[in-house]
Amino acid sequence: MLDVLIIGAGPVGLACALEAQRKGLRVTIVEKGALVNSIIGYPTNMEFFSTPELLEIGGYPFPVSHYKPLREDALDYYQRVARSENIPLRLYERVLSLRGEQGNFTVTTDKGEIQTRNVIVATGFYDLPNPLDVPGEDLPHVKHYYKEPYEHVGQHVVVIGAKNSSAKAALQLTRAGAQVTLVVRGPEVSPSVKYWIRPDLVNRIAEGRITAHFNTCVTAITPEAVEVRTPDGPLTIPAQFVYALTGYHPDEALLGRLGVEPDPQDEARAPLFDPATHETTQPGVFVAGTVCGGRATSRWFIENGRHHAQLIAAHLAGHAVSLPR
Numbered sequence: 001m002l003d004v005l006i007i008g009a010g011p012v013g014l015a016c017a018l019e020a021q022r023k024g025l026r027v028t029i030v031e032k033g034a035l036v037n038s039i040i041g042y043p044t045n046m047e048f049f050s051t052p053e054l055l056e057i058g059g060y061p062f063p064v065s066h067y068k069p070l071r072e073d074a075l076d077y078y079q080r081v082a083r084s085e086n087i088p089l090r091l092y093e094r095v096l097s098l099r100g101e102q103g104n105f106t107v108t109t110d111k112g113e114i115q116t117r118n119v120i121v122a123t124g125f126y127d128l129p130n131p132l133d134v135p136g137e138d139l140p141h142v143k144h145y146y147k148e149p150y151e152h153v154g155q156h157v158v159v160i161g162a163k164n165s166s167a168k169a170a171l172q173l174t175r176a177g178a179q180v181t182l183v184v185r186g187p188e189v190s191p192s193v194k195y196w197i198r199p200d201l202v203n204r205i206a207e208g209r210i211t212a213h214f215n216t217c218v219t220a221i222t223p224e225a226v227e228v229r230t231p232d233g234p235l236t237i238p239a240q241f242v243y244a245l246t247g248y249h250p251d252e253a254l255l256g257r258l259g260v261e262p263d264p265q266d267e268a269r270a271p272l273f274d275p276a277t278h279e280t281t282q283p284g285v286f287v288a289g290t291v292c293g294g295r296a297t298s299r300w301f302i303e304n305g306r307h308h309a310q311l312i313a314a315h316l317a318g319h320a321v322s323l324p325r
């Protein structure tokens, strides 16, 4: 019987595992994909917004030769930390549901069942894109994850959204030689776009290298075009590829099956939990990392979410009694 099973091997799930293990608890992480799966899905060579010391876990220094770490640096760092701490991992195994009570939970996965006294849910938000809810959204040339520009050179590409991910994708695609049109629901490039990215995009739009349509909604996607409604009427924008970078949300159905209740007072449907311990309304079930923000996916990130690990581990160490292995 484990003391604690952690669902999700992202930076915060790893932080939880190593803090709990250092307190003498018997832990395992179950991860439906690869180790740090979400970061594997980020764009090639993506630069983090945070400086490296703010992404560190377990006191391991994160040395990088430049100011901000790249995706590849972070992958290397978190995977090394997991190895150094000998964190038990069950990769490519998806958690489906939970039954039982604190001290005697059974977690069902797509490969079997695991007994544990406590569960930490650190499942993030990056697996479910926010849908546009328009016809054609499921066509194969419509993507919700941007990787790199090279397959789009010489192509018409429509990027939907005007936050950091869309801004960076639009700039990179343009510089690689794609003809980019940005479709934005609001009146401008989001003011929340980082201060070193926003002027670059605004200036490329001003000089006409990127066409942008503001106050514009997508009404349909066809194999050759994106249909939009602009303030001046309907418009057909040619598109061989479409990036709908309109954000992501946590798997609320999974959270329900794990007994994690949403806060009825919170528009973002964030889980109800005690901020001092991160324990949910179901004793023995904890939430950590970005999943704690519900649909407000920028409420918690690595910088602040990594600290959930110490809170939960300290609480568990006070409560859980580890039996001999």
Ligand SMILES: Cc1cc2nc3c(=O)[nH]c(=O)nc-3n(C[C@H](O)[C@H](O)[C@H](O)COP(=O)(O)OP(=O)(O)OC[C@H]3O[C@@H](n4cnc5c(N)ncnc54)[C@H](O)[C@@H]3O)c2cc1C
Binding pocket: 007, 008, 009, 010, 011, 012, 013, 014, 030, 031, 032, 033, 034, 036, 037, 038, 039, 042, 043, 046, 047, 048, 049, 050, 093, 094, 095, 096, 122, 123, 124, 125, 126, 127, 165, 251, 254, 288, 289, 290, 291, 300, 301, 302, 303, 304, 305
């Ligand atoms: C493009 C981009 C750039 C970012 N830059 C920064 C930055 O500079 N600084 C910063 O602090 N934050 C940044 N963030 C946010 C940060 O990456 C996330 O906050 C971070 O990944 C959260 O870690 P986490 O461990 O909570 O969740 P995740 O890293 O998302 O990990 C969740 C894990 O749970 C797994 N999982 C989900 N469901 C199941 C299941 N049913 N069974 C088993 N496993 C499951 C997933 O596969 C995943 O590996 C960025 C995010 C994005 C998208």
